[in-house]
Amino acid sequence: MLFSERVFCGQLTLGEVGRRVLLAGWVDAFRDHGGLLFIHLRDRSGIVQIVFSPEIAAADVCRRAAGLRAEYCIAVRGEVKQRREGTENPHIETGSMEVLVTELEVLSESDALPFAVSDKAMVAGAPSAGTDTVAEDLRLQYRYLDIRRTSMRDNLIARHRIFQCVRDFLDSRGFVEIETPVLTMSTPEGARDYLVPSRVHPENFYALPQSPQLFKQLLMIGGMERYFQLARCFRDEDLRPNRQPEFTQLDIEASFIDEEFLYELIEELTVRMFAVGGITLPRPFARMTHAEAMDTTGSDRPDLRFGLRFVDVTSVFAQTRYSIFRQILERGGCIKGINIQGQSGQLSKNVLQNEYAKEIVPSFGAKGMTWMRVEDGKFESNIVQFFSELELEALRGKFSAADGDVLILIADPSHATVTSALGQLRLHLANRLGLIPSNSFCPVWITEFPLFEATDEGGVTSSHHPFTAPDRADFDPKNIEELLSLRSRAYDLVINGEELGGGSIRINDRDLQRRIFAALGLTEAETKEKFGFFLRAFDFGAPPHGGLALGMDRAVSMILKTPSIREVIAFPKNRGAACPLTGAPSPVKREQLAELGLLNLGSQDVLPGTAENENRIDRLSWVSRIGLSADERPGMEDVLAQADALALLAAQNAGEGEALYTVAPVANRTRPGIQEKCSPLAETGQLLSRAPAVKGRFFKVASILE
Ligand code: ASP
16 A cells, blocks of 8 residues: 555544545454444554445455454555444544545554553443553563553653753753763762773773763853753662653753843743643742751752641740750750641541651651640640640740641751651641642742751762852861851752752852862862863863753653653663663673673672672672772771671570571561461451552552652
8 A cells, every 4th residue: 555645543534524545553442243343543643443344345355354453553445434423432533433444454463462552442431441450560561562552652742742842942042952972981960870881991981971960061161152952861879769760851051141040041941841731830930948948848849839837936945844845955956846727627636646646757757746736725635734825825826826727846856857757747747638739830949058968977078069159169178067058059940849950050160169079078189080171171261150950751740740750751661770671681691791801800700799608898898889998898897796796695695506697587478378467457447447549458658659
């Protein structure tokens, strides 16, 4: 058949009735009505029903049609007809017409399918099949079939539209799309690098870019002024839901600009991107300093779709008789709380005391919490008698507490513990009480981040990356306290509690950049080795510049409201960072390792941690990927010796002569063969009575855990 004459299934209109058309695509579904065969023919544009009738098609065509099965790839020719009244199918856009086939060509057959691709019912009112119940790894293993499904196809097309919108907009603002290398040197973004061995330079490695950070800054020094790239980035991080080892960033950099330029640019861009998905973002985007975000929500990526902001009530209890609070305050601690307005009906004494105070809040890292319900103008709780009238009145004022409200306070000597526990509690309560409005979007710029964070070793590390400009340049790189008080010119764009992206105004002064490296504890020699080429560029007139990167997989997933970013990536890795389709990562032949010079790394024949009777320190260092250096080994020997001594002591106490390495006996808790015990509460359904969604004897976990 002549494909140049082909028309698209989903684009047929009643205007084509009476025309002979050539269609090509896949058999989505079929129905055999004793000689009369109905088929849903699907191509990328949609579905149309085609009909094989012995009264119209030759016997040979009907015979071959009878052999068609799901996902056969075919081409047909036939006449477009309007369907008889009452036989229209509202499930498909072309549901008021069908094509009466006269010619059929089977282009390629299909094996039986691992899961159903079709999700459009053939008759009005019939339920459409879905793939919700198909295991994700199976979908990923047969991703090409999965992509034939409407939802995946629509997601990928929408992703393309969003990318296209980004390109058009940035082009209109004078930005140039430039590619930067994938085989490169390490870029510091705080994760591990993926390394690629070089064959021609044995024992040397390229790193895959964690971001194009260094190159985009070099492009600014190169005078390109406005750059962008839809860049693939690679970060070898611990597995978490909604993370991929490789992901796509919209990377942007511009010269002779300040923060306001980027806020305006990115607001306009983000609004346009979301508009592709029919979402209108509220403007102007809110702004919040990092300190304010932490103080009022306990998070540097606050979800502002609901209230439950923190109120600091430390001062209320300055003179308190309540000994728990008094001791905490004497130790320099603080007390903060939230008012859960009008929810006392949902939060009984029992729930507050037995669930929240005993279980949930301790699991968030705080020792406990104090709750109070407001009923008939009075505070009600198990400890209210310890508070003075003055304190209670002050609380009422600070929280604007009214009947039906529930106050929860958390007190701790560590401010960080209060903030973190209350922040988690805030999200927990909002989810449980249904306080998060669906279909609402709250973008906010978070600004004035601390430039550095303290490390366990008593030094500092960059909160963003080491090229971020500080708010002032007159600091002493050796004074840790002063370093920790510096703010950065960095900003994050957060929507609904998710960080969509972030960036900063960069350092363009070579001496300042060197002092930042010194503050990070890098010696001159280390700085030169890691960033010599980069710093050298600053010797040639670096312009002031800044930029940011937006996580595009995350953004598209948010716009399309998909449950995971894997739904908007054509060929993602699974949660185990593996690809069920190709089998990557996979072992390679020893010959290949030898060719890459990887067998004799460090002149050892055997990789550390794989030899029999190997050194324990080698093994520990290898399995934990700690990478112990020679001078750290004696310290680790000590730690192991202490652990041995303790284990031996425990064994002796237990009356045995040998060191104990496992305290609890290992038992298989989930596999068959183990007697499953069921609590009587489960039998009566009480156990899951508060679960947000229950299926059989299981409950759904919050979406953050997937
Ligand atoms: N390179 C940064 C990142 O990947 C973004 C930026 O500072 O522009 O997070």
